[in-house]
Every structure is written in C-alpha cells, then in structure tokens.
Amino acid sequence: MSTRPRTLYEKIWDAHVVERRADGTCLIYIDRHLVHEVTSPQAFEGLRAAERKVRRPDLTLAVPDHNLPTTARVGADGRRLPIADPQSAAQLAALTANTREFGVPFIDDLAAEQGIVHVVGPEQGFTLPGTTLVCGDSHTAAHGALGALAFGIGTSEVEHVLATQTLQLRPSKTMEIRVDGRLGFGVSPKDLILAIIGRIGAAGGNGHVIEYRGDTFEEMSLEGRLTVANMSIEAGARSGLIAADDKVFDYLRGRPMAPTGAAWERLLAWWRTLPTDPGATFDSSVRLRAEDIAPNVTWGTSPEDVVPVTGAVPDPDSFADPAKREAARHALDYMGLAPGENMRDVAIEHVFIGSCTNSRIEDLRAAAAVVGKRKVAGGVRQALVVPGSGLVKRQAEAEGLDRIFIEAGFQWREPGCSMCLAMNPDKVPSGERCASTSNRNFVGRQGPGARTHLMSPAMAAAAAVTGHIADVRELMA
Amino acid sequence: MSGGVERIEGRAYPLGRANVDTDLIIPAAHLKTISRTGLGRHAFEVLRARPGNVFDDPDFAGAPILIAGANFGCGSSREHAVWAMRDMGIGAVIAPGYSDIFDSNAFKNGLVAIALPQPAIDRLMEVAKAHPITIDLETMSVTTPLQDRFTFEMDSFRRDCLMQGLDEIGLTLASEAAIAEYERGAIAGDLRVERAG
Helix, strand or coil, rough: CCCCCHHHHHHHHHCCCCEEECCCCCECCCEEECCCCCHHHHHHHHHHCCCCCCCHHHHECCCCCCCCCCCEEEEECCCCCCEEEEEEHHHHHHHHHHHHCCCEEECCCCCCCCCCCCHHHHHHHHHHHHHHEECCHHHHHHHHHHCCCCEEHHHHHHHHHHHEEEEEEEECCEEEEECCCCCCCCCCCHHHHHHHHHHHCCCCCCCCEEEECCHHHHCHHHHHHHHHHHHHHHHHHCEEECCCCCCHHHHHHCCCCCHHHHHHHHHHHHHCCCCCCCCCCCCCCCCCEHHHCEEEEEECCCCCCCEEECCCCCCHHCCHHHHHHHHHHHHHHHCCCCCCEEHHEECCCCEECCCCCCCCCCHHHHHHHHCCCCCCCCCCCCCEECCCCCCHHHCCCCCCHHHHHHHHHEEEEECCCHHHHCCCCCCCCCCCCCEECCCCCCCCCCCCEEEEEEEECCHHHHHHCCCCCHHHHHCCC | CCCCCEEEEEEECCCCCCCHHHHHHHHHHHHCCCCCCEEEEEHCHHCCCCCCCCCCHHHHCCCCCCCCCCCEEEEECHHHHHHHHHHHHHHHCCCCCCCCHHHHHHCCCCEEEEEECEEEHHHHHHHHCCCCEECCCCCCEECCCCEEEECCCCCCCHHHHHHHCCHHHHHHHCCCCHHHHHHHHHHHHHHCCCCCC
C-alpha cells in the first residue's frame, strides 16, 4: 500500500478492492446490505430465474418501511390488522417470503425494532465505520454519518450484491465540504445541509463522494450527522462521509449486531486509522461558516431551491442561467407562489415530522420543545409525527414527547417512511401545502399535486402551531 | 442486461427540462409492482397530464430517444424509472449529465445514456422537432440528417457491455475465487455479524 496521504474515502475503497481492472473499474466487496420491500422483489426474482443463492445472507438485513401504513398495525384483539392496499400487501408478503426462502435476516412489521431502514441500521449496530454499505434506496448516504462508505443502488445492483456480495464500481471523485463554527440559536443540521445543497446545487456532487469536515461536524450529535449525510444525494453525491470518532464508537458499542470482544478491539484500532491524512487532497472543496446559516426552507421543486426563512420567493428572472429561469417558473406555477412573496406569509395545511432525514429522537425532542403547550393551528388539516423506528417511538414515549404532540393536536404514528414519498396512505392532497422534515420537494413527491416545503423539525413544529411558515427563532425567543 | 445494441435511430422526444427526477419519471404510487414490466403506461404521467406535452404528440409516438436537460434522473434510486422508460420504447437518453445512480441503472438495463454539452443538446432539441436522430455506439457519435455530428465519450467496458448485452452477475461470478480470498482477510473476518436481528 502506498504511503501517499489518503482521504477517508480512499482508505475505505482501498480496503475493499477484490479485483482491479485495467480500465480502473474495481470489484468492490460489500460488507453490509440493507433490503426493503420496494426495490428488492425483482432482484430476488432474478436470483430465482438464474438459480442463484444469496451469497452472504448473514451480511444482509431486511426490514419493511416504504409501503407500511403508519396507523395501528395490531387490533384491539391483539391480531395483525390487514393492509388495505392489495399491492402494498403483496409487496410486503413478497419480502417476507423472499427473506424466508433465501435465509435473509428479517425484521418484520410488528417487531419492536422495525423502522425506516436508515434508522434501523445504526440502531442495530449493523452499520459500522469503515464498511461498504448499500441499499436499494438513495438515502443510504445517511450511514456515512458513522464513517461507512454507504450509497444507494438500483435493483439490478441489489441482485448483484445478493448474488456476489460485490459491485463493479469506478472510483468517485472527492469533494470536501468544510464547515467551521457554531450553528446559531434555532439553527439545526437540517438547515446546514439545505444551505449546502443551495450552495452547490442538486447536481453539484454528481460523480463525487462528499466528506464533511470541520469542527461544526465534530461538535454535531450523531443524529445531526445522519441528517446531513442523508441528504448528500440531494446535492447529487451518492455518498457523504463524516469521519467516525468516539461519539460513533460509544454509540455502537454493545448494539445487537455490532462486533464484540477481540473483533471489536481490532476493528476499533483500524477505525482510528481511517480519518483523512493531513496533506490528502480532494478534487474540489467548498467552505461555509456555521454562523452564516439561518433556518432554511425550500420554495420550489428541487432541494436546491433554498432560502432563509427571513427571505422571499425569488423572481425567476433573477437567475442568470436560462434553464434555471425556466425551472423556477415551472416551480412557482406548481407551488402556487408569486415572486417576492415573504416565505413567512406562506400558509400551510399539512405538517410532516418524520422520514429517514429527521425522525430520530433528537428531531422529536427539538420539535416537541417548540410545541410545548401550544396547539396545532386551526388551518392545519393534518399534522403527523412519525418516529423513525419502534425504538425511537418507545424512547420518545418514555420521555413523554408523545403526550406533548398528541395534546397539541398532532397524530402520533407507527414507524415508517410515511408522508415522505406517497407510497402508503399518508399523502398530501393535490394543491395543498406541507411543512415537511423530509428530503425531497419534487413535483408529486408527497402526492399528486402536493406542495412541499422542506425544513427542520423545529421549523416544522413552528409551522404547525402558527399555521404558516414561521421563523422558529421568533417563537423561541 | 438485455440484448446488445449498436445503433439507435428515430425520432427523439425534445423534453429538454433540467433536473428531471425519478419521481417525475415514475411516481412512487407505481412502485408497488413486483415485476419489471408494464410501467411504461405510467412513465412521465405528471408531464403527460399537461396539454401539448411531447410524449403525447403524434409526431413523436414511439420515439426511441429522449433529449433532456442537466442532472437527468436525480433523486430516488428507483430502477423502475429506467424500466418505465424502456417499457415505453425509449432506448437512449441524450442529456448534459445524469445522476450517478440513474446512470448506473440505465447501463444495467441496456438504456444508452449519452452525455453531450448543453450547446449540442440545444441544437439537437431544435433538430429533433422535425427530424430523426441517429446514435452509433461503434463510432460513439450522434448524427442528424442536417449533417450535425457530435461525438461522445463512453468507457470501453461500458460500450462493450451495451453492444454485447453482457450478464454482469455472470461476469462477476467468474471472480468467485478472488471474492472468497477477500472474505478470508482480517477485516472481512472481523466484520462478520454474530447476532442477526
């Protein structure tokens, strides 16, 4: 191995090369594979058709999340309630049958550990630093918060990993995003990642793996890091990494699927060697100051359409790029907004606190702190709080957060992807507007015609209790 | 991977829009299928709901090519987006760039994703309104009857796979000995999962 200074990404990559071809493509070993019900049925079908097995079921973990209704799953009589949508039920049945047939460990929808796949992985100690981790879901980037090289893959690649425990990949370019300083009062990691996406654009990270560096990330909680890494894909980067430190090691030690004993000690020693070497270079570099970040919201239909909550809807003509001008016009038409409108005057009818971006305990605490004794505003038709996993839900209930939300008029739901993507009964009706802690404000993302404003959990709570987009700093002052 | 392809010729939908995300190509409501086929009728349905859209313009009926703006296929990793495009008869996309996951998904399904600079896209958008376009993988070129000729880059492995329709899993399984050797290494050994959830 060369002694040239290497980045965290290069070290993980080098440690996983099975074969290197002359054209630069490498066969990369995959240490961890998370599977859910939506992107796996065709992969298992492919294995069956070719009479192939799952090579390493022990390195694979399946959990349903996308399709599951977030209403009660067990009736008063203790029996499982049927899933009304026959297609959703069929997809869940397929996951159950496929994991059984191929011997893949499976957390079913009634298990206490069930949740969104990207919440479950770290909680179970399945996600580990220095590993390669994949899932048929673009928000797999989240696991980079624990120092794993984690990225979303398509179903053909899911099948490839199931069959071979490897992927044929070309090395990515590297991008350093350096943020130093302290985030201001009322400003969260979600605001920071929205600012980053606004800065580099939705395609800014294409072809790159991002490494988030600087003391802002060092000081950040693990939950906050997960929020940041999760949305790397919204900046176009398939992966976003944060070097693992004692915060990560302490979090993982003793988790059900984490290594133990001598293996843990050897891995820990290796993990400590992985941070980027002094003098290692990145293909590109971006710097932000944490103090410059305000609570952010999106105004359009791409996550790059970001403004501070104190700002206004931009005028499409203000964009120099003609493609961006046209996109902004389409976006404002879809969003029902006019140039110059103050973001704080925008009324909302729905609130969604949840998703793999913001459904962890710290997110729920932040939202509950804003809600306090306040009530959901009269114009809000539906306000959902959807914990990311059964374990998050139980923790929140132990802290009494569920009571705060329920008494304010929120619905307290079962874990799942919920209103993030309009695949289960939780949807935003056409033409209605949602303050959402999820990750995508795409056209139709939360339901056909739905209008999404992305923001932090505290900001979504502020929107819920005021009935419009609001600056959480004013509520909390 | 489906069968190989060397040349794609025909009309091209001049979509042109930037940041076409995979939710726009196929909304999540249609991801509940457990099959790869039949998604074409739902492809681009949000755009198709608008009068005058290119997909329902009879001039482009059955067009095998789509021309789009930057960052095509961004967002969700759903391979259903590529299946839906293939199912509606699209064999190639020409755009300034693609999201990494879409690019990979396209390749695995024999959907040719060609990157050309924005000025070339602008010209092809114009020509495509009235003329067919030809994509040739052998010469790595896009040509029009108006004597336009744009060359694109594609690595040789990818081009060979597209032209020959190779089974990538089959290729990787030929490296079984190397994979097994890797698994005998120290890191892979320590990363074994002792307790399953």
